[in-house]
Amino acid sequence: MTPTRSLAWLSGRQIVRYDSASVMSATLQREHWNGQPTYVGDLFRVSKTRGDKTLGAVCKLWTHALGWEVCLEITDDLQRSEVFRSQDDVLTAGERWKTAMIQKGWT
Secondary structure, three states: OOOOEEEEEEOOEEEEEEOHHHHHHOOOOOOOOOOOOOEEEEEEEEEEEEOOEEEEEEEEEEEEOOEEEEEEEEOOEEEEEEEEOOHHHHHHHHHHHHHHHHHOOOO
16 A cells, blocks of 8 residues: 655645555565564663662663664663664664763763
């Protein structure tokens, strides 16, 4: 099914709008998706001392039906999760999240 597309203007810029129902049915899936997420690896690990405790944070990369899922966990508790469709977006998000954590005192 081909998504229904229309042109619109936003703040003086031309944008393409798609009918949401047709986009959902046209969404691409990962090439080798088997229906189960697979752990790919860590994008980064950081730590932070708080009092007499050392907290550990890990940003994990998983396969996802729609691309890749980036999950940030602190001491095994999920703090943030986001799905990305491109490898470039995954790497950009990983760097952005790590930079934000370093700015908050993580090393």
